[in-house]
Amino acid sequence: MLLETKVLVDGLVFPESPRWHNGKLWFSDMHGHWVMTVDFNGDTEKIVEVPGQPSGLGWLPDGRLLVVSMTDRRLLRLDTDGLTEVIDLRQLASSHCNDMVVDQQGRAYIGNFGFDIIEQEPLALAEIVLVTPDGDARVVAEEMAFPNGSVITPDGRTLIVAETFGRRLTAFNIEPDGSLTVRRIWAEIEQAVPDGICLDAENAIWVASPISAEVQRLHEGGEVTHRVKVSTQAFACMLGGSDRRTLFVLTAETLHPDEARAKASGRIETVQVDVPGVGLP
Numbered sequence: 001m002l003l004e005t006k007v008l009v010d011g012l013v014f015p016e017s018p019r020w021h022n023g024k025l026w027f028s029d030m031h032g033h034w035v036m037t038v039d040f041n042g043d044t045e046k047i048v049e050v051p052g053q054p055s056g057l058g059w060l061p062d063g064r065l066l067v068v069s070m071t072d073r074r075l076l077r078l079d080t081d082g083l084t085e086v087i088d089l090r091q092l093a094s095s096h097c098n099d100m101v102v103d104q105q106g107r108a109y110i111g112n113f114g115f116d117i118i119e120q121e122p123l124a125l126a127e128i129v130l131v132t133p134d135g136d137a138r139v140v141a142e143e144m145a146f147p148n149g150s151v152i153t154p155d156g157r158t159l160i161v162a163e164t165f166g167r168r169l170t171a172f173n174i175e176p177d178g179s180l181t182v183r184r185i186w187a188e189i190e191q192a193v194p195d196g197i198c199l200d201a202e203n204a205i206w207v208a209s210p211i212s213a214e215v216q217r218l219h220e221g222g223e224v225t226h227r228v229k230v231s232t233q234a235f236a237c238m239l240g241g242s243d244r245r246t247l248f249v250l251t252a253e254t255l256h257p258d259e260a261r262a263k264a265s266g267r268i269e270t271v272q273v274d275v276p277g278v279g280l281p
Contacts, residue, residue, distance in 0.1 A: 003228045005249055005269035009042045012266030014257075015250040017068075017099055017196070019057050019281045020240030025248055025268065027236075028054035028067070031260040035067055035078075038268060040241075048078055053257075056110060058102025058281060060133060066108055070096045075108060075131050087137050092129045099196065101150040101159070101281050106133035107178050109140070109159060111147030123165055130178050140180045141172065149196035149236065151205065152280040160186050162194035162207065169194060169205060169218070187222040196236025196250070200275040206247060208234040215249050217273075228271055239277025247273050 013032030018025055024037040026047070035047045035054050052069035059065055065078040066086070073093045075086040089097055095113040102108045107130060114126030128141040141147070145166030152159055152174070159180060160171045169187045172180035192209035199205055200217075204225065207216045210233035217226040228234075228249060236250040253265035260266070 001226045003226060003247075003271045003273070005228060005230060005271045008040070008248070008268045008270050009038050009044060010267045011264050012036075012252075012268070013264055014235075014252050014255070014260040015266045015268055016236050017054070017056050018236050018238035018240075018248050018250055018268075020238055020244065020248075020277070021059065023242075025238065025240055026057055027250065027268070028057060029266065030055060030070070031257040032266075035065070048083060050076065050083070053096075055098050056100025056108075058100055058108060060102070060106040061104070066100070066102055068097045068100050068110060070098065073097045073112070075100075075110065087131055087135050089129055089131075089137065092127065092137055092139055094124065094126055098147070099149050101152055103152055103156060103174070103178075103280060105178075107131070109150055109161075109180075111144065111150070111161065114144070114146055128161065128180065130180075132178070140178065141183070144170070148194065149198075149208070150281075151197055151199040153199065153203075154279045160197070160199070160205065162197050164193050164195060167193055169197070169207070186220055187218050189216075189218070189222065192216060195234070196238075198238050198247075198277055198281075199279040200239060200273075201278045202275050204275065206237045206239070208237045208249065210235055210255070215247070226273070230269060232265060232267075238281070239273070244277035245273055245275070247271050 052072040056068040093112040115121040115124040146164040148162040150161040171186040173182040215228040
């Protein structure tokens with residue numbers, strides 16, 4: 001089934017890492033260096049500036065925001081007096097940190113590029129790093145082909161991550177201590193690359209694919225049930241709204257930071273779907 005979107009807001013630099021939280025869509029305008037929100041009227045608000053480029057977002061159980069700072073490889077926390085460093089990840093992350101999912105206990109699973117994609121370095125495999133609420137960190141998965149968007153199932157027992165350059169979704173069991181075990185392929189993806197993802201109540205995953213300018217809805221094993229075409233590139237998606245049946249699609253013309261800032265082509269587009277979102281983020 002092919003679905004069409006409506007533009008909610010445009011003129012952004014490079015929107016990424018959308019999260020539905022407290023009645024608004026939160027997102028990182030990555031190359032614009034701001035964490036922002038937008039409501040259904042298209043009204044935006046700048047929440048906090050992140051000079052090192054914000055990416056993955058999540059919340060601790062006490063409601064404080066966690067933000068990945070990409071280029072300096074740090075996890076930050078938004079306190080009442082501003083951003084505080086939770087941990088410096090340069091000893092654990094082999095390249096720029098990227099997307100993140102935070103579980104209900106406040107444990108953050110953070111991926112990284114593995115190599116400098118902007119400078120077109122050769123592909124190198126990367127890690128997923130687990131950061132606990134008290135700031136301890138360790139590598140919980142290795143040899144990942146650009147671990148990107150991630151989801152956690154409603155029971156908290158499974159993590160599924162998009163391996164962008166592996167063209168697959170990979171699942172892990174989440175152990176009580178946060179470790180990841182029983183690595184397995186959840187779906188191979190053809191003629192697309194997975195970037196941001198979100199999960200719905202039928203255990204299907206919406207996958208944003210920049211190179212094919214679309215979002216696909218997949219069942220485990222790879223069957224595609226729906227497609228949402230966009231005019232540029234789709235980098236991320238999230239199910240939100242009061243019933244979590246609004247699919248937000250974050251798009252832009254280019255990944256390159258300088259070009260993105262010059263064009264300000266970033267958009268957030270929406271389409272209504274039948275199956276609501278579940279799980280995290």
